[in-house]
Amino acid sequence: MHLVVQACILGVLTGGVYALMASGLTLVFGVMRVINVAQGALVILSAYLSWALFTHFQVDPFLSVLIVAPLIFALGVGVQLVFIRSLRSEQAEELSLLITWALALGIEGVLGAVYETTYRATNTSYANSAWTIFGYQVSVVRAYAFGLCVAVLVLLYLLLARTRFGRSVRATVQNPSSALLLGVNADRVRALAFGIGVSTAAAAGAVYGVLYPFNPGSHYDLISRLLSIVVLGGLGSVAGAVAAALMMGVVEAVVAVEISPVWSSFSYFVVLVAILLLRPQGFFGARERTL
Amino acid sequence: MSSAALLTAEGLTKRFGGVVAVEDCTFSVPTGTITALVGPNGSGKTTVFNLLTGYLRADAGTVAFAGRRIRRPDPIRLYRAGLTRTFQQARIFPDLTLVENLVVAIQQPWRTIVCRAIGRDDRSRAFELLEEFGLVQLAEARAGSLSYGQKKLLEFATVLMAEPQLVLLDEPTAGVNPVMVAAIETRIRELNARGLTFLVVEHNMNLVMRLCDPVIVLDHGTKLAEGRPADVRNDARVLDAYLGA
Amino acid sequence: MRWITPGGLLRGGGVFGLLAAFPFVERTDWIVNIGVFTLMYAGLATAWNLFSGYTGYISLGQAAFFGIGAYATGITFEHISIGSGYRPFYALPLIGLAVGLVSVPVAWVALRTRAMTFAIVTLMLLFIVQQLAFNLRSITHGSQGVAVPQPTFASNFDRPYYLAMLSVLALAMLICWYVRRSKLGLMLLGIRDDEEKARGLGVRVTGAKLIAWALSVGLTAMIGGIWGYYLFSIYPESAVDPLVMIGAVLMAFLGGKGTLWGPMIGAFVLVPAQQWALTSYGATRLYLIAYAGVFVLVLLLLPRGIVPSLADLVSRRRFRATDRPDVRPTVERVAS
Numbered sequence A: 001m002h003l004v005v006q007a008c009i010l011g012v013l014t015g016g017v018y019a020l021m022a023s024g025l026t027l028v029f030g031v032m033r034v035i036n037v038a039q040g041a042l043v044i045l046s047a048y049l050s051w052a053l054f055t056h057f058q059v060d061p062f063l064s065v066l067i068v069a070p071l072i073f074a075l076g077v078g079v080q081l082v083f084i085r086s087l088r089s090e091q092a093e094e095l096s097l098l099i100t101w102a103l104a105l106g107i108e109g110v111l112g113a114v115y116e117t118t119y120r121a122t123n124t125s126y127a128n129s130a131w132t133i134f135g136y137q138v139s140v141v142r143a144y145a146f147g148l149c150v151a152v153l154v155l156l157y158l159l160l161a162r163t164r165f166g167r168s169v170r171a172t173v174q175n176p177s178s179a180l181l182l183g184v185n186a187d188r189v190r191a192l193a194f195g196i197g198v199s200t201a202a203a204a205g206a207v208y209g210v211l212y213p214f215n216p217g218s219h220y221d222l223i224s225r226l227l228s229i230v231v232l233g234g235l236g237s238v239a240g241a242v243a244a245a246l247m248m249g250v251v252e253a254v255v256a257v258e259i260s261p262v263w264s265s266f267s268y269f270v271v272l273v274a275i276l277l278l279r280p281q282g283f284f285g286a287r288e289r290t291l
Numbered sequence B: 001m002s003s004a005a006l007l008t009a010e011g012l013t014k015r016f017g018g019v020v021a022v023e024d025c026t027f028s029v030p031t032g033t034i035t036a037l038v039g040p041n042g043s044g045k046t047t048v049f050n051l052l053t054g055y056l057r058a059d060a061g062t063v064a065f066a067g068r069r070i071r072r073p074d075p076i077r078l079y080r081a082g083l084t085r086t087f088q089q090a091r092i093f094p095d096l097t098l099v100e101n102l103v104v105a106i107q108q109p110w111r112t113i114v115c116r117a118i119g120r121d122d123r124s125r126a127f128e129l130l131e132e133f134g135l136v137q138l139a140e141a142r143a144g145s146l147s148y149g150q151k152k153l154l155e156f157a158t159v160l161m162a163e164p165q166l167v168l169l170d171e172p173t174a175g176v177n178p179v180m181v182a183a184i185e186t187r188i189r190e191l192n193a194r195g196l197t198f199l200v201v202e203h204n205m206n207l208v209m210r211l212c213d214p215v216i217v218l219d220h221g222t223k224l225a226e227g228r229p230a231d232v233r234n235d236a237r238v239l240d241a242y243l244g245a
Numbered sequence C: 001m002r003w004i005t006p007g008g009l010l011r012g013g014g015v016f017g018l019l020a021a022f023p024f025v026e027r028t029d030w031i032v033n034i035g036v037f038t039l040m041y042a043g044l045a046t047a048w049n050l051f052s053g054y055t056g057y058i059s060l061g062q063a064a065f066f067g068i069g070a071y072a073t074g075i076t077f078e079h080i081s082i083g084s085g086y087r088p089f090y091a092l093p094l095i096g097l098a099v100g101l102v103s104v105p106v107a108w109v110a111l112r113t114r115a116m117t118f119a120i121v122t123l124m125l126l127f128i129v130q131q132l133a134f135n136l137r138s139i140t141h142g143s144q145g146v147a148v149p150q151p152t153f154a155s156n157f158d159r160p161y162y163l164a165m166l167s168v169l170a171l172a173m174l175i176c177w178y179v180r181r182s183k184l185g186l187m188l189l190g191i192r193d194d195e196e197k198a199r200g201l202g203v204r205v206t207g208a209k210l211i212a213w214a215l216s217v218g219l220t221a222m223i224g225g226i227w228g229y230y231l232f233s234i235y236p237e238s239a240v241d242p243l244v245m246i247g248a249v250l251m252a253f254l255g256g257k258g259t260l261w262g263p264m265i266g267a268f269v270l271v272p273a274q275q276w277a278l279t280s281y282g283a284t285r286l287y288l289i290a291y292a293g294v295f296v297l298v299l300l301l302l303p304r305g306i307v308p309s310l311a312d313l314v315s316r317r318r319f320r321a322t323d324r325p326d327v328r329p330t331v332e333r334v335a336s
């Protein structure tokens, strides 16, 4: 029992980080029907940036978010404007899936050219310390990372719920054509939403290197988790993504202690298949049917 | 016109989130009639069609077709049982030719999937219908290149391929030029004379009055009136609903 | 539409005759080696097209079955000594059949989703199978890989593989061609154009999709089987490789998905270039960057693919020549 509770704590903390990465992914899908396969690669890119800042300039990874996130935001806006916006055909959705996949390969290639395939990790002074609460171990970095991700999620929520830009985004998600009629500048909303969607990856990525070792190829593992989270939560639903990420984090951690760590990431897929059988549209998703 | 009902709906209800699109709707389509389903825009006519043909799952209510209750309406099974429909926005297969569009609608057993796409019989049946609908000279054209009115005609022709018992037409004449409207009216009359039953959603009231009997009026998802065209036309509630009083 | 036209027969016979003669004329090992990979990708892209091109459902999981086919060959070698030389090739149809059938329930689950979700779910399938290949040590030996005994072809080592790949490609093309002209093909194209409408016309959409899927997967697994035998050793990361998947999809897009010859043409354009880059840069990161670059260029500049674009050009020219302004050229049809 002790182990299971311990695993749940770990699961929630990890799930929070995935929740942040996945909410950017699902937000981008909601706004422009684009699945950004490069989300994982951008996380790894951010992890490298923050690792470099830490190694060469001793910038704490939790502070480097402030540098990395804007950079990736700019990159995201650029990518949207150059690659994704120009896809105007009726196959734009599929094509964007492939284009962002190509982008992921490109990022992997560049990172590999610069850093080789050795695994890196950002080892801060407090990397291995832990608090003991009611007899349970809580890793300090994981708690910080969780806190950071929750903070960014709250910011994201406020942005969507309270600002004019947020209203435009929500209008576009719900009904793109009427949003257009209501004078929403669709191109601008799309570019900014893409930027925001990938900068959530950046925020999570900056601390990713503190939690896990990574190399340029790590993005495949990441994107497979992120994709199962967004499908599970229902494509386009930020709340669904957060719920699914937390659930996945807990399931994975519990499987790791109860069955075997080897099978823990596999549990994602099992849960996904089960959910697809019962509810193909995910937790909060709308059925993809055209009538 | 008092013969048995081919289709009956009882207590049909459908909500979309907060919007109640269809509420406790009960009506029947007598065999051999051209029944009209009319009502202002947004009154739930298309939603009723979607519920009847299994494109949407009703929140409550039952549907019976040809004397049998349909527990879980499913478009494929209903089509095979003889109930078919057209869509408000004409839906055809744009990348297929007209003939291919028609042949897709012929029901065949699984073992024939290895046969050639368009057999000799399929072809003659398709040409027969294209002839009737005046589309025969376009038989080998891509359906996507047709005009909107022609697409509506093609869709109408398509649903007749499997010789259904009941055809639901969703606004067959909307966006169609007057000559074609006349053609569609003639087609409906002829097919009806041959024993085909229709349920028609239509905004052109003159056409409804000429063609249909009985007429069912829907407003805000509920049945407002039902009866002979003349009676319905003079019903005060119906006038209110249309004039928005 | 007649089943066999003289033109079609000439085209098919000519192309495959030339391809079959190639390794007997050109005997340089590394060139035939490039030929093997070209045919492999042509086969993969054609098999992918059979499902995704015809139904419009973009599957990103086909490479999982490539890997399963490869493992099937490897594991067969381990437990049953079916001999070396040409013998393993005769087991391929069985492997294809078995993998195709086994994949049907998987597809049935995945096909509960549509459009983008389907693409993602199939991509997940790729990762699931790779993970299984790592984890099921008792069968796959995990990251150590499965070793296949080296075959005993006296000389011209690559030629038998070349011919085997060519046979599967020919089979794939034949099936694609046949399906396109059959009732099944009509159902699939109907599904691609408007699945809901097809359901409303009584088309048993799920059955049709599953048949196309099983055919496509069976062919993919056979190609994987040959590949496993060719490389001697099968590792999870190379047998179930997202790069192989994206490569096949890219080629189908480049040539024109949904057309008969497009995917094969795409492979014949891209693979030699890819293999050349691979030998000159090695499997380094530069190679990845170049790959990504080509990919983006193809998608941005030629989103519809070579065959449809050419057909477009031809029919526009013909259209101008005949000068009949009332008939619009029927572009998409020419290609298929």
Ligand SMILES: Nc1ncnc2c1ncn2[C@@H]1O[C@H](COP(=O)(O)OP(=O)(O)O)[C@@H](O)[C@H]1O
Residues within 6 Å of the ligand: B016, B019, B020, B021, B039, B040, B041, B042, B043, B044, B045, B046, B047, B048
């Ligand atoms: N898929 C849907 N989701 C949400 N609301 C819908 C949907 N389909 C129809 N509605 C709503 O249901 C009501 C009835 O629509 P509809 O049946 O199309 O009316 P009609 O065909 O009579 O014009 C309208 O208010 C419409 O906005």
Ligand SMILES: [Mg+2]
Residues within 6 Å of the ligand: B045, B046, B047, B088
């Ligand atoms: Mg309507």
